[in-house]
Amino acid sequence: MAHWFDLGDVAVVPLVEDDRLLIEPGEFFPGLEPDLGDWYAQEQWFDRAAGKLVFVIQSFLVCSADEVLVVDACVGAGKDRQRAEFDQLPDRWMQQFLATGLRPSEVDAVVFTHLHTDHVRAATAQRELVFPDAPHFVVEEELRYWSSAAGGAAMRRTGDYLADSVRPIEEAGQLSFVAPDAVLGKHAQLVPAAGHTPGNVCVRVRGSAGTVLLAGDTMHHGVQVRHPELSTRYCVEPGAAAEVRSRLLEEAAASGSVLLPTHFPAPSAGRVRRGQAGYVFEFADDLLRTGQFRYREWLA
Numbered sequence: 001m002a003h004w005f006d007l008g009d010v011a012v013v014p015l016v017e018d019d020r021l022l023i024e025p026g027e028f029f030p031g032l033e034p035d036l037g038d039w040y041a042q043e044q045w046f047d048r049a050a051g052k053l054v055f056v057i058q059s060f061l062v063c064s065a066d067e068v069l070v071v072d073a074c075v076g077a078g079k080d081r082q083r084a085e086f087d088q089l090p091d092r093w094m095q096q097f098l099a100t101g102l103r104p105s106e107v108d109a110v111v112f113t114h115l116h117t118d119h120v121r122a123a124t125a126q127r128e129l130v131f132p133d134a135p136h137f138v139v140e141e142e143l144r145y146w147s148s149a150a151g152g153a154a155m156r157r158t159g160d161y162l163a164d165s166v167r168p169i170e171e172a173g174q175l176s177f178v179a180p181d182a183v184l185g186k187h188a189q190l191v192p193a194a195g196h197t198p199g200n201v202c203v204r205v206r207g208s209a210g211t212v213l214l215a216g217d218t219m220h221h222g223v224q225v226r227h228p229e230l231s232t233r234y235c236v237e238p239g240a241a242a243e244v245r246s247r248l249l250e251e252a253a254a255s256g257s258v259l260l261p262t263h264f265p266a267p268s269a270g271r272v273r274r275g276q277a278g279y280v281f282e283f284a285d286d287l288l289r290t291g292q293f294r295y296r297e298w299l300a
């Protein structure tokens with residue numbers, strides 16, 4: 001079921017590539033044995049039959065009357081991937097974009113929260129830019145890390161997607177560096193969140209009727225809301241990632257603001273409450289709208 005988030009004069013629209021990706025707990029969080037009695041192990045978060053954590057692969061459109069921003073680009077179609085679930089996918093991501101009625105030429109900017117494969121690859125197809133007219137933004141530290149020997153070593157797991165998915169944007173002259181707290185247009189601002197990767201950011205989106213923090217990969221699963229100290233195997237700086245996560249959760253619990261972590265199960269957006277045994281994540285139904293988002297109908 002398609003859905004989107006209503007912030008008044010701004011709409012946040014998920015472009016979902018995979019709405020139920022199941023992964024072994026130990027692959028993401030070495031040694032983790034989920035407590036099946038805890039809230040994060042409920043069926044929405046944890047597939048009991050498979051014994052696996054539930055993830056979503058998605059990115060986001062931030063739409064207003066003034067501008068259209070793309071936040072991240074999923075794995076995309078037609079490229080070889082080492083992970084079987086990501087290999088030669090049908091182009092569901094692009095189909096979801098086109099279903100909004102938007103044309104690629106109407107995208108004003110693309111921003112990458114970080115340069116992991118599931119956040120950048122759909123921005124190009126056969127080395128051609130999917131949004132050729134749009135500037136693509138990334139924090140300089142992020143590109144520098146993935147271009148370094150350490151980044152290259154980390155990419156052995158996935159294959160060198162920088163070569164086929166990021167360099168073409170650079171070569172087209174459409175990749176620009178931004179500060180990790182940069183303001184993007186009228187409704188979005190980056191929030192520094194280095195740790196998961198060295199130039200990782202979140203994106204705060206403000207509309208007339210609400211604010212959402214696109215929390216990217218600062219947290220991947222509910223188990224990290226319950227246990228903020230738990231970083232993933234794929235976090236470049238696990239300690240810093242845990243500090244960022246603790247800070248975001250503390251702020252969210254104190255302010256009642258809405259977090260939208262990329263890989264949380266649908267609908268992914270929610271508020272954080274302090275429970276008796278640590279934080280609890282509660283999905284935010286008030287901002288949620290079901291059905292296909294259509295840009296021109298929404299504008300009218």
Ligand SMILES: [Zn+2]
Binds near residue numbers: 116118119217262
């Ligand atoms: Zn990710």
